[in-house]
Amino acid sequence: MKNNVNIINVVKFAGAYVAFVIGSGFATGQEILQFFTSNGIWSIGSILISMAMFSFFASVVIGSGYEYRDDDNFKPYQHFCGKYLGKIYDIITPICLFLILVVMVSGAGATLNEYYGLNVQMGSAIMVALVLVAFLFGLDNLINIVGLLGPAILAFAIAVGVVILFRNGANISDATAQIQNLNMTKTSDSWIVNGILYAAYNSALGVAFVSSIGKGASSKKEAMLGGVVGGVSLMAAVLVMNLALLSKVTDVYDLAIPTLYFAKSISPVLGAIFSVILLCGIFSTAAPMFWTVTDTFSNVLFKNDKFKTKIIAFLIAAVAFVGGVLPFGTLVNVIYPYTGYLGIVLFICVVFKCIKTKKQEDTQDYKKAS
Template identity: 65%
Template sequence: MKEKVSILNVVKFGGAYAAFVIGSGFATGQEILQFFTCHGIFSIGSILISLAIFAIFASVVMGTGYVNRDNKDFKPYQYFCGKYLGKAYDVVTPICLFLMFVVMISGAGATLNEYYGLNVHIGSIIMVALVLIAFLCGLEKLVDIVGLIGPVILVFAIVVGIITLTKSVGNISEMSKQISSLNIIKSSNNWIISGILYGSYNIALGAVFVASIAKDANSKKEAMLGGAFGGIALMLSALVMNLALLSKATEIYELAIPTLYFAKSISNVLGVVFSIILFCGIFSTAAPGFWTIMDSVSNNILKGNKLKTNICAVATGVLSLAGGVLPFQELISIVYPYTGYLGIVLFVCVVFKLIKSKKNKDDKQKLNKVV
């Protein structure tokens, strides 16, 4: 029987996954600058490495989430990593997610400050309020919201990147030679490691949310296609933005939000629109990340008590504001690369589980033929 696949759902699930990854680092261009652009022309190789990691991980985890959609006790980390390592991830992941959430809050403050000159606390407070509202609305509405935001941000980023490239594509070769002399914060001095770390840190914290996305899919195939689409679309967007950043490297390498600089350079109206899109991009990662934190706390500590979970959510949001005043660029350079090492272990576990499952399936098919 042919598995039912809705293109609209594939785009929605892929968009929700991409939106989870985008966040303040990607949308502002700061992540792309620190992980890819800093390596010059070799950044293209880094992006292809990350693309493979994203597509494989999201496809496998979404497919697994669909298969286990009716299992309320399904724990993605324990399923892929085993009981003991999985439990370790269940404990460490909420902590890392909170640190990532702090980066999102800092990025929200930096965005409104850099474009509108508002106090950094204003953007941070607005973002925390929006995330709390989204959390109280529940996961289903959250997936619908970020699933819509994701594709919009990707399309907008690609358009801004392409327009910038049409004006400065001839600079890429020269900028590639000069890039090593610029004082850019790097996630790693090696382009291969940067590609692995970028893909890995983004998947390290998303297994629970990514698996949850697929529960509303019509089939396993639809869920897996959604994951693959999200990973590929995300990194193609990153490739365009990376080339744009590389073409303007000497102008943007010290900016907190280089993508906003591109939009403003094209037109003031586009700058205003992009600042709003940027803010939505930050929300699209902050909200799912926050949901994952509170889901873990609720299930493992508060035993599903809704009132206590909501009180804890408000307290966590307020606490994040304290960390959100820290410098945006420095937060990315510290939090993200170290989280990447957690992701490398997780990715190895996912691939191993995939190979093992395929082997068991092949063995079963051979046995059935013999019988």
């Protein structure tokens, strides 16, 4: 049973991880534009860098969740970064997660406004209400919900991207030259830095939730495989969407929600369906982030007192709604890159932790053999 692998569980873990990462930035296409498409054809190299980093990080962190599944006091940041740096992350993480939660809420408002003409504040309020309800249902149900949403969102995004590529794929060869004449918002002028930052910012703040995914695994191998599958499938979808964006870059470079533009250009009905898919993508990231922020503050302030935790949840939801009225594209460009630098430090810590653990295991094996 030590290496038992249930493919359904692998897909569920991969789906939960993917759903956590997707969020409003991916689902709307806004972060793909800023991190990848803005670098033209070199964006393919950026995506491969991110794919390798996502797969490694997810497999290690989900695997650690399985290893420490019975330890209620397991602190993932301190486990990977050490006592002192880990505590710094424990303090910074809920603050940064809250800022990205605000981005999710803003993205929901922008989506409902752009497609349905709904008041931006009303759209943001709907998303805040949904994540609050999800929190009250508990973590186990939340993982099951987002685990199902992840694969569905990826499949739909890939399908839309493939249709756009089929129609406009020949334009990709001209995209890099066209981008030189466009005033595109970029996270960095370096395609290498963009590839690193994208994986880093998406991973920096989700260690608590991502590690919790592995608690339901039958084996460490099953947990780690879920991480690998999640990382590869996520970036495969990003690759398809990026190529689609390159093929229509002059039409979408300044749009807040380019993926919705794609869906509507294929079919009005598809546009309506995709608007719902977008909201699911936003919810799939906002809900785990809301859980992490609320759980962290509750643990620090009230030792997870259930009644007081609910009060904190309502307060965080209210503040997130107020922040969510800020412009979506601006929030993505300001908050995401800086979060990426936190993620780079975390990645380095995870790599060193893996090296240290491997050396310890080799030493123990050597002593047993002797």
